[in-house]
Amino acid sequence: MAVRTGGSQDPGRDGPQRGATGRDGQVATGWVTPVAGEHRAPARRPRFAIVDVYDTILRLDALRSRFVDVGRPEHECDLFLARAARDGYALALSGTPGPFGEAGLQALRSTTHHLLSDEALHHVMDGFLSLPPHQDAELALARLASARIPTYALACGSGADAVAALDRAGLRTYLRGTLSTDDLGVVCPDPRAFTMACDALRAERERTVLISVHPGDVHGALRAGLLGGLAIRQSGGVPTTMDPPHVSAPRMDDVVEQLLALPG
Template identity: 30%
Template sequence: MAEADRAGTREETMAGNPAAIVFDVNETLSDMSPLADRFADVGAPPLLAKVWFASLLRDGFALAAAGDKQAFAYIGAEALRGLLPAKELNRDAEESVQHIMTALSGLKLHPDVPGGVRALKNAGYRLATLTNGSTGTAEKLFTDGGIRDQFDLLLSVEDAPAWKPAPASYHYASGVLGVPAGQLLLVAVHPWDIHGAARAGLHTAWLNRTGAQYPAYFSKPDYTLATLDELPGALAADC
């Protein structure tokens, strides 16, 4: 699988290594696959978990495009109320919603994350998050995973003008960190996040754990990685 390839198409280049690395959280660092079990618990098809998450993101993006914003958990719960097949559930609909939503606070890190994060911190990088989810969820995820002390800041669009991939979200992170956008590197598993960051002037690293094809209609990432622990070597090679 691929291999930390450096894209040669970006006009703007970092002067050396990035001043800070910003991470997406949901799916990029957290393993959301156990959510399928929560859907099965309440009698819903496990595959509905992916439909739900895609619907949640779609509606968050739509609100951002319209100049509005709602909390990740609020949209998630409302999306569940519309998606869960009420006649198939084995418990009350609202109880089913809460059973699924509470799973977000109990997710674990992907296996490659702790080592990759520590290696980047040991290499001297400032590390931060920029999530469409809540800071509290990231706080618990990292504390439970033993890497909370590796992050300088946990940032969320809760405090930004808009959700990612709106440019204002990435500019918010740039401002809080006190680092120009062109000196930031965003790490994400979602091509839409990579595209949004690139359009906002950031450099990007795409985590492609599944060997998927990157969509040609999005800005190409600067780095493509199979696992997070490949990133320190890729950055070192670019010095």
């Protein structure tokens, strides 16, 4: 498995099963959800950290100005990002995954009603290479580095693009390397993405934390047996439909401080 340096597939917890057979031999109807916490990692100080890139470290809202540049309303940026994620997940779930960037490009075409030239489309997509960091991201990454926690970035899409963006933001110096869903061949929040990432890093899952602003990604990591740190600056809280993270806080650096305070 390729890990872009900076400076055995395991599906983890089983997902919901349809038509499970009960003790009486009858086929049950409805979804049978595994018991929350069945394979939950104990709350201990992590030895490795994996940090989501887009919207956790780098600000996706900066893409809005690119929409204005090409004559489109900036609110289309949010719709584009939602459609790109939806289509990427749909392709993965249907067994036809591909480069996430291609799904994003097609989502951009449909969001802008197929009115943009190729040059305009690529102007928007090139914005992913120059996203500014969130204010709390460097503080969090620097704190992990000072605590001697090997930290890796995990990007949805191209690893090369993520490396370029992190370089431009001046943050890759804090990272041991970068992983990407394109390289893994599995889209987050599929638990396999996190087990494969840990395998690539030779990191023990229950001592590896995923830090993200996306509750779904943290939920997938928890189901894979990792620790979970959720920065709620975007979601405002922890969804009750998902497994609770080991720690949560509004700011990414506060999440890191809580993780480092866990018992060793």
